[in-house]
Amino acid sequence: MFHGVEHEPLSPPCWHVLGSALFRRQLHYLRAHFTVLQLAEALDRLAAGTLPPRALAITFDDGTRNLATNAVPVLRDLALPAAVFLATGPMGSDQTLWPDRLWLAIARTTETEVDLSALGLGTRSLGGTAARGGVYAAAVDRLKDLADARRIAVLQQILAVLGYRDGEPGPFEMLSWGEAHEIVSDGLVTLHPHTVTHPILARCSDEDVQREIIDSCSVLEHETGSKPTIFAYPNGRPHDFDERAKDVLRGRGVRWALSTAPGFADAHCDPLALPRLAVGSDSSFAYFRLMVSGGLPRRYGGGRGITAARRAPRSPGVRR
CATH class of the missing domain: 1.10.720 (Transcription Termination Factor Rho, Rna-binding Domain; Chain A, Domain 1)
Incomplete structure (x- = not known):
């Protein structure tokens, strides 16, 4: 799971925004050592038990504009598919999450x-x-x-x-819908809902849980022409969403929902609480290789299976 990509890491540090050089190096590694699938295909094959070895899917949360300027060009250069989860409320404006x-x-x-x-x-x-x-x-x-x-x-x-006034959003400017449509024009990238305003759903009222999920799904259906079947929870820790959110998702026809609980998805996982591996700016390239190869303790994302999605190799350790 990625978020934003800027030409240089931010100062002061911001965990969820990567520098473009590190991002490109990470994607080269994924292409060389894993079978990168569209997220929907990976999840369908997970359910069917037909995943190829070392299967992986790339996801981005939030939908900042730097995906179009800095991330998608790398995906296209390397012919790698990815899924983007959009917080629909501030798109096309100078508002930020x-x-x-x-x-x-x-x-x-x-x-x-x-x-x-x-x-x-x-x-x-x-x-x-x-x-x-x-x-x-x-x-x-x-x-x-x-x-x-x-x-x-x-x-x-x-x-x-702090004297903050809304204005120049800097590295957190959101995609416009025109830009969102452009990044999916060649079929490599797909779009999915991530709520409207990026709240922590478990801390919301029943009415707000419904509104955040249903409205974001409705907007995605309108913009893409397809009913969403995959969702990603904002923040996504196990205590950041609850059965209320799952019930709303089921009622909207969503089959899969992605958390940020670190780990690898397998057939035993709750399809509405799938784990992922989060990639941050504070991790070295060596740590990244170890994480995606399943070589970390489970609490840091180790284990076997696929993560949104990937199957670990039969033998643990880092493939160099």
Whole structure:
């Protein structure tokens, strides 16, 4: 699972945005050592028990514009398919997803410290890029654990203290629908729903869970002409979604839903809670090779099976 790709890694650090050189190197490795399938094909073959050895599918969450400018050109150069999960609400506007607004506020503020007492983090220094990156990581993790209405209120307070104003979205500008249609024009990339506003569904009201899922699925159906059958949960940790979300997905005809629980999917997995391997900017290339080859302990994504999707080799270890 990837997110955004920029020419250079961001400063302060942002885990979910990769530099393009590392991204290209990672994709070269996947093409050389795995059988990369369209996500829908991988999931159908997982259900049928017909996956080829070392099967893998590439996914991107959120739908930032840098997918069109920096990621899809690499996919096309290497003839690699991928699935993109879109948070449909801010597409085609200068709005950004809420975690990205927080990063922009911390990166751009002239304040030298920030009071995060509302998150139980006290007052934190903003002196230097490393400190700002640490503040962002700590604050966004605490915000994710709040009830949705409380998260919105606390985030707005923090943004106000930092002097943030909506405007230039920088690396977090979202795709327009025109750009989304262009990246699927050659058939390598497919589009799927990822809610409207990227909330943590388990922290939402029943009504908001339904709206976020149903509205995003409806928009994707309208734009693609196909009823969505694959969904990805925002944030996607096991406690970030619940049976309410699964019930709504079943009612909408969704067969598969992807989490971010680290691991490899197999026939024993819940089809509405499939694991994936998350690729971040803080991981070395050696770590990436070890992770995708199943050589890490299970809590870091080790094990056997496919991950959104891939089957591990019969023998553990890194294939060089």
